[in-house]
């Protein structure tokens with residue numbers, strides 16, 4: 193029996209309007225949590241709200257986690273928070289071979305997957321109870337980089353370093369990350385464009401588990417990291433055996 197309760201807990205998910213974050217929001221609402229989903233695009237938040245249904249426990253917030261003043265204001269306005277999760281990533285234009293990489297696109301990956309998470313910790317930690325946690329999302333690219341994915345691979349690795357450092361500095365607050373493998377979510381339009389389905393099908397054949405991931409697979413892993421009070425500084429790999437092939 194875990195010591196961390198989900199029912200009634202106040203949980204913020206940055207990136208909760210799509211993909212894994214949306215899957216997690218559903219899972220946590222089903223378990224009775226009070227959930228705030230945050231992202232930059234108001235329309236995406238509205239359709240996520242519609243998909244999640246009206247539980248009376250769901251809030252939405254427009255937030256760009258790369259903007260320090262927005263992150264400061266977001267946490268300045270809130271009462272105690274039990275858990276913070278970020279699944280946010282802005283990888284548009286970043287999947288390129290080296291000669292074609294534009295620095296601006298690379299910087300947006302760093303901002304959304306490194307500086308943004310740093311800001312969430314900087315301003316969010318003071319709102320968290322001692323039993324609270326922050327969970328980030330890195331990715332298998334850090335371990336199995338593919339051509340065109342250099343920037344994302346490097347940033348995922350940096351984020352995992354941040355997790356270990358924050359787990360020490362912010363203790364007893366727990367800091368962890370899930371590292372997903374290939375999961376069929378809207379992000380794939382930026383990774384593979386029209387080749388999305390064929391690329392995912394080819395990977396499914398390669399993986400020991402015989403399929404690519406679903407948002408629910410990752411939601412389940414983040415749920416574990418939030419709920420297990422003896423886990424901190426951990427990178428939880430949920431990737432269908434991708435690191436083995």
Ligand SMILES: NC(=O)c1ccc[n+]([C@@H]2O[C@H](COP(=O)([O-])OP(=O)(O)OC[C@H]3O[C@@H](n4cnc5c(N)ncnc54)[C@H](OP(=O)(O)O)[C@@H]3O)[C@@H](O)[C@H]2O)c1
Nearest residue numbers: 207210211212231232233256257280281331374375377379
């Ligand atoms: N899907 C995969 O195969 C895969 C594999 C390995 C790792 N990952 C990682 O898993 C995480 C979740 O990915 P996903 O597949 O669920 O992606 P997704 O469906 O594209 O969702 C990304 C979410 O992040 C939000 N977001 C992006 N930039 C933001 C910003 N600056 N501030 C606030 N919110 C922002 C987006 O909303 P707005 O655009 O409205 O802001 C959206 O809600 C990412 O970190 C990704 O790198 C994914």
